[in-house]
Amino acid sequence: MTTQSSDRDRALGARGEEFAALLHHPSAGVLLALLDNPVLDETQLCLLLERKDLPTEVLEEVAGRKHLLKSYRVKRALAFHVRTPRLVGLRLLRDLYLMDLVQLTLSPAVLTELRRSAEDQLLARLPQLPLGPKITLARRGPARVAGGLLAEGHAQILRVVLDNPNLTEAQILKALSREKIPLVVTQGIAGHKKWAHVYNIRLALARNPSSPLATILAYLPELTVSDLRELAAPGIVAENLRKYLQAEIHRRLSVREKSPSAAETSEAPRASKAD
Numbered sequence: 001m002t003t004q005s006s007d008r009d010r011a012l013g014a015r016g017e018e019f020a021a022l023l024h025h026p027s028a029g030v031l032l033a034l035l036d037n038p039v040l041d042e043t044q045l046c047l048l049l050e051r052k053d054l055p056t057e058v059l060e061e062v063a064g065r066k067h068l069l070k071s072y073r074v075k076r077a078l079a080f081h082v083r084t085p086r087l088v089g090l091r092l093l094r095d096l097y098l099m100d101l102v103q104l105t106l107s108p109a110v111l112t113e114l115r116r117s118a119e120d121q122l123l124a125r126l127p128q129l130p131l132g133p134k135i136t137l138a139r140r141g142p143a144r145v146a147g148g149l150l151a152e153g154h155a156q157i158l159r160v161v162l163d164n165p166n167l168t169e170a171q172i173l174k175a176l177s178r179e180k181i182p183l184v185v186t187q188g189i190a191g192h193k194k195w196a197h198v199y200n201i202r203l204a205l206a207r208n209p210s211s212p213l214a215t216i217l218a219y220l221p222e223l224t225v226s227d228l229r230e231l232a233a234p235g236i237v238a239e240n241l242r243k244y245l246q247a248e249i250h251r252r253l254s255v256r257e258k259s260p261s262a263a264e265t266s267e268a269p270r271a272s273k274a275d
Helices: 003-013 016-022 030-036 042-049 054-062 073-080 086-093 099-104 112-128 131-140 143-154 155-162 169-176 181-192 201-206 213-222 225-232 237-259 260-273
Strands: none
Touching: 003 016, 003 030, 003 169, 003 213, 016 030, 016 042, 016 225, 030 054, 042 054, 054 073, 054 086, 073 099, 073 169, 086 112, 099 112, 099 131, 112 131, 131 143, 131 155, 143 169, 155 181, 155 260, 169 181, 169 201, 181 201, 181 213, 181 260, 201 260, 213 237, 225 237
């Protein structure tokens, strides 16, 4: 009998400390034999799944045994394991609790595809979630989920989600690109201590018909002439705002004609904000 066969036989009948020691065995055959040992319980299996070097075939075998997946702890450990096969991980996502999905989306060790699918799961659940979990997601959720909550326009969520450190400029611009967005959203972004000062977000606010006119007018001196011209083209913004844009362009050009060097100096910092 070979040493490997002997170790597998030991694993099938191991008890107590011997069983615990075999959980760290390097052989996949031995670890697979442990799965057939009747003393294996949830705690021991989760200890096994904590091994970062666990062979893929062991993970596949655990995933294929339905009686082992009756344990939520086991399903969660499988979903978070860096070596879990892609299809197995995708299948497990639908069974994860809300905050475990959030944790998975924020884990750098998880496959990009798996993280994105977890975000899709969270976005799909948003309409059915009560306010409490939504506020938790708004505070800690990943960028795409934060963007989805922002677009919903719930007043009690808005300030929380705008302060979410995972929220990105891209997600805010995506929300502002929607034709119909609640007024409270544009007001909240326009009044936020961080996002209200981002140049591209100011441009997006100027384009959005829900944005307060007074807020946009306050932005006009900070926009470059080229952006003002683009916004003033027919059909881009409401006609009343377009008149203000044209007036600002005319004022800027008049200043340039009177003092070219001064106009160039005043334009330079504005152009840099657009970079």
